[in-house]
Amino acid sequence: MSERPIVPEMPLRRRRTLWGDAWRRLIASPTARLGMAIVVLFVLGTVLAHFLWPYDPKTDLDYSLKLKPPTLRPTPDVPSIHLFGTDKLGRDIFRRVVHGGWNSLRVGVISVGISLAVGGLLGLLAGFYESVPLTVGERIGLMAGIGLVLGSIPAWIAGQAVQAVLFAALGAVSASVAASWPNGRRWLVMLGAGLLIGAVPSLFVSPYVALVCGLLGLSIGAVLTFPLGGPLFSNIVMRLMDVILAFPSILLAIAIVAFLGPGLDRAMIAIGFVGIPTYARLMRATVLSLVQRDYVLAAQAVGSGHTRILFRHILPNTLSPIIVQSTLGLGSAIIWAGALGFLGLGAIPPEPEWGAMLGDSYRFLTSGAWWAVTFPGIAIMLSVLGFNLLGDGLRDALDPRLTR
Amino acid sequence: MRYLIRRLLSLIPTILGVTIVVFLLLRLIPGDPAVAMLGEHASQDSVQRIREQLGLNRPLFLDREALKGGDFRGFVDSQYLRFLGRLVRGDLGASIHRRIPIAQELSQRFPATVELALAAMAVAVALGIPIGIISAARRNTWVDSVSMVGALIGVSMPIFWLGLMEIMLFAVILNWFPIGGRLDHAIEVRRITGLLLIDTLVTGQWAAFWDAAKHLAMPVLALATIPLAIIARMTRASMLEVLQEDYIRTARAKGLHQRLVLFRHALKNALLPVVTVVGLQTGNLLAGAILTETIFAWPGIGKWVYDAIIGRDYPVVQGGTLLIALVFVLVNLLVDLSYAALDPRIRYE
Numbered sequence: 001m002s003e004r005p006i007v008p009e010m011p012l013r014r015r016r017t018l019w020g021d022a023w024r025r026l027i028a029s030p031t032a033r034l035g036m037a038i039v040v041l042f043v044l045g046t047v048l049a050h051f052l053w054p055y056d057p058k059t060d061l062d063y064s065l066k067l068k069p070p071t072l073r074p075t076p077d078v079p080s081i082h083l084f085g086t087d088k089l090g091r092d093i094f095r096r097v098v099h100g101g102w103n104s105l106r107v108g109v110i111s112v113g114i115s116l117a118v119g120g121l122l123g124l125l126a127g128f129y130e131s132v133p134l135t136v137g138e139r140i141g142l143m144a145g146i147g148l149v150l151g152s153i154p155a156w157i158a159g160q161a162v163q164a165v166l167f168a169a170l171g172a173v174s175a176s177v178a179a180s181w182p183n184g185r186r187w188l189v190m191l192g193a194g195l196l197i198g199a200v201p202s203l204f205v206s207p208y209v210a211l212v213c214g215l216l217g218l219s220i221g222a223v224l225t226f227p228l229g230g231p232l233f234s235n236i237v238m239r240l241m242d243v244i245l246a247f248p249s250i251l252l253a254i255a256i257v258a259f260l261g262p263g264l265d266r267a268m269i270a271i272g273f274v275g276i277p278t279y280a281r282l283m284r285a286t287v288l289s290l291v292q293r294d295y296v297l298a299a300q301a302v303g304s305g306h307t308r309i310l311f312r313h314i315l316p317n318t319l320s321p322i323i324v325q326s327t328l329g330l331g332s333a334i335i336w337a338g339a340l341g342f343l344g345l346g347a348i349p350p351e352p353e354w355g356a357m358l359g360d361s362y363r364f365l366t367s368g369a370w371w372a373v374t375f376p377g378i379a380i381m382l383s384v385l386g387f388n389l390l391g392d393g394l395r396d397a398l399d400p401r402l403t404r
Numbered sequence: 405m406r407y408l409i410r411r412l413l414s415l416i417p418t419i420l421g422v423t424i425v426v427f428l429l430l431r432l433i434p435g436d437p438a439v440a441m442l443g444e445h446a447s448q449d450s451v452q453r454i455r456e457q458l459g460l461n462r463p464l465f466l467d468r469e470a471l472k473g474g475d476f477r478g479f480v481d482s483q484y485l486r487f488l489g490r491l492v493r494g495d496l497g498a499s500i501h502r503r504i505p506i507a508q509e510l511s512q513r514f515p516a517t518v519e520l521a522l523a524a525m526a527v528a529v530a531l532g533i534p535i536g537i538i539s540a541a542r543r544n545t546w547v548d549s550v551s552m553v554g555a556l557i558g559v560s561m562p563i564f565w566l567g568l569m570e571i572m573l574f575a576v577i578l579n580w581f582p583i584g585g586r587l588d589h590a591i592e593v594r595r596i597t598g599l600l601l602i603d604t605l606v607t608g609q610w611a612a613f614w615d616a617a618k619h620l621a622m623p624v625l626a627l628a629t630i631p632l633a634i635i636a637r638m639t640r641a642s643m644l645e646v647l648q649e650d651y652i653r654t655a656r657a658k659g660l661h662q663r664l665v666l667f668r669h670a671l672k673n674a675l676l677p678v679v680t681v682v683g684l685q686t687g688n689l690l691a692g693a694i695l696t697e698t699i700f701a702w703p704g705i706g707k708w709v710y711d712a713i714i715g716r717d718y719p720v721v722q723g724g725t726l727l728i729a730l731v732f733v734l735v736n737l738l739v740d741l742s743y744a745a746l747d748p749r750i751r752y753e
Binding site: 339388 | 419421424425432434561565569576583688691692694713714721733
C-alpha cells in the first residue's frame with residue numbers, strides 16, 4: 001500500500017490582480033494587439049533611431065538627388081538606395097520619416113503631459129471639494145486666496161501691494177472668526193473693513209483713486225461676506241475650462257502658435273494648453289463618482305486627512321479613465337502637431353517632422369512626386385491608428401462593465 | 405422658456421472670456437506687435453501708424469495714471485474696452501495690409517466656409533447614421549467589423565493628408581475634379597445666399613451648378629471623413645445601449661417587425677448623444693476648414709486666416725478666430741436647446 005497524502009493536492013488558483021486581469025483582457029483582443037504592436041514598433045523604432053542612427057538635418061542636402069522616386073537597388077542615376085524616394089532637397093525620405101517620429105513622439109508625450117498635469121490636478125481638486133466640505137484650514141486658505149486675487153485689482157490701481165495682503169487677511173478673518181457671527185453683523189463689518197482697506201491707503205495716491213478703490217473694496221467685502229466653499233472653487237475652474245472649450249481646439253492651437261511664432265516647443269505648449277479642459281472634465285466627473293464610494297466614506301470616518309484621501313484613495317482609482325484618455329490623446333496630439341507643421345507653424349525646417357514634410361512637398365504633387373507626400377502621411381496615420389486601437393482596447397480591458 | 409433664459413445668461417461670461425482670450429492673443433507675440441507685423445525694417449512712421457490704428461498706445465485694461473488726475477473717461481479708455489466697444493458695434497478692425505474692414509471681408513467669405521461645412525456635415529450625417537445603425541443591428545458580423553475598422557481609420561486620418569491624396573488620385577491621375585477653387589473663372593453666378601449650390605439651383609444655371617458641385621466634391625470628402633467616422637461610432641454605441649432596454653424587448657415580444665423596432669423604438673432614443681456629437685463636430689469642421697481650404701484654395705474664412713497668419717496680419721487672425729469661436733458657441737447653444745426639446749427630462753433639472 002502506498003502512502004497517500006491525506007489532503008489531495010489541489011492546483012492553486014493563480015493569483016489575480018486588477019492589472020493582471022486587465023492585461024489578459026487587453027491581449028485577448030486582436031485589435032488591441034494590433035494597436036500595441038504599432039505603438040511598440042513606433043516607439044522602439046524612433047527611440048532607437050534617435051540614439052543609434054545619427055542624423056543631422058542641417059547638412060543633409062544633395063541637389064543631384066532631387067525628387068527621385070523610391071528605389072530598391074542602386075542604379076547609375078541614383079547610386080544610393082532610397083526606400084521612400086527623396087524630397088526637393090535630395091534628402092532621403094525614409095530617414096526623415098524615421099527621425100520625424102522622434103519629434104511626433106516628443107510632441108505627443110510632452111503636450112499630453114501638460115494637459116494631464118494641469119487639467120488632472122484642477123479636475124481632481126474641483127471634483128473633490130465640490131462634494132466634500134472644506135476643513136477650517138482649507139476654508140481659510142480659500143477665502144484668503146479669493147481676497148488676495150480680488151484685492152490685487154485695487155492694489156494694482158493704487159500701486160500699493162499692501163492692499164492685496166490686507167484683503168487676503170480680511171478673507172482669512174471672514175473664514176475663521178466671522179463665520180460664527182450673526183449675518184447682519186458680519187455684513188456690516190465686512191463692508192466697512194473692505195471700504196477702509198480700499199480707500200484709506202489709496203488716499204496717499206489721489207482722492208480719485210481712493211474713491212474707486214473704496215468702491216472696489218466695498219464689493220470685495222460683500223463677496224467675502226458669503227461663507228464660500230468648495231463648490232465655488234469648482235465653479236470657477238469649470239467656467240474657465242468652458243472658455244477654452246468655447247474655441248474649437250484645433251483653431252485655438254493654431255491661433256496660439258500663430259501669435260507665439262512657429263516652433264516645435266511652442267506647438268507642444270499650444271496643444272497641451274488646448275487639451276487641459278478634456279482632462280479636467282474627465283477627472284472631475286470620475287472623482288465625483290468616486291467620492292460617494294464606501295471606502296472614501298470609511299477613510300473620512302476614521303479621520304484621514306483630505307490630502308491622504310485624495311492621493312491614497314481617490315487618485316489611484318481615477319487611473320483607468322485617465323490612461324485611456326491619455327492614450328487617445330497621444331494620437332490626437334500627433335495629428336495636431338502634423339497639422340501645425342503642415343501649416344508651417346510647427347517644426348522649423350530643416351527639422352524632420354511629418355506634417356512639415358507634407359507642407360514642404362505638396363506643391364510637387366502636380367508634377368507627379370507622389371512619394372514625397374504619401375509616406376510621411378502614412379506614418380502619421382499609422383501611428384495615430386495605433387494609439388487609437390490601443391486606447392479603445394484599454395478602455396474595454398480596464399472597465400469590463402463597459403464591454404459590449 | 406426658463407431653461408432658455410438660463411442658458412442664454414450662462415453664455416455671457418463665456419463670450420466675455422472668449423473676447424478676453426482673443427484680445428490677449430496679440431500679447432503672445434514676442435516683442436512689439438507693431439514691429440512684428442511690419443518687419444524689422446519698417447519706418448518709424450508706419451510703426452507709429454499701426455500702433456495708433458490698433459490702439460497699442462493705450463494700457464491693456466485700465467489706465468491708472470489717468471485716474472490719479474481724476475480723468476474717469478481716460479481711466480476706462482483702454483485697449484480691451486475699445487476692442488469690446490468696437491465688437492459690440494460689429495467692427496472687427498481693419499486688415500493692416502489691405503486696409504479693408506475685417507467684418508466686411510469676413511461676411512463675404514463666410515458663405516463659402518458655411519457651404520463647405522454644411523455639405524460636409526450633410527454627407528457625414530447621411531452616411532454615418534445609417535452605417536452606425538447597420539453595424540449595431542448586425543453586431544459582430546463582418547459588416548460591423550469592416551465599418552468599425554473603417555471608422556477607426558477615419559478617426560485616425562489627418563485630413564490635410566487625405567486632401568492631398570485626393571488631389572493626387574482624383575485631380576492629377578484621374579482628372580475628374582478641378583484641383584482647387586470654388587468655381588471656374590469663366591462662370592458668373594448671381595449671388596443670392598452666397599451658397600453657390602443653392603444660388604445656381606434657384607436661378608437654374610445648370611452648368612454652373614455642375615461646376616460648383618465638382619469643385620465642392622473633394623474638399624467635402626476630406627472634411628467629412630472625421631465627423632462621418634465619429635458619428636458612425638457614436639450611433640452604433642448608442643444604438644447598442646438602447647437595444648438592451650426593456651422597452652425594446654417589449655416591442656420585440658409584441659412581435660413587431662425588426663425594422664419597426666429599430667427605427668421607431670430604438671433610433672429615436674439613440675439619436676440624443678448623436679445630436680451632441682453633430683454639434684461639437686460642426687465647430688471642428690469650421691476650424692478644420694483652415695486646413696482644407698488651404699489645400700483646395702477654397703476662398704473661405706479658413707484660407708483667409710491662413711494667409712493672414714503667413715502675412716502676419718494679426719488683426720485678421722483675431723477676427724477670424726473670434727468669428728469661428730462665436731459660431732461654435734452658437735452651434736453648441738442650438739444643440740443644447742434641441743437636446744432639451746428632444747428630451748423633456750433635461751428641462752426640469
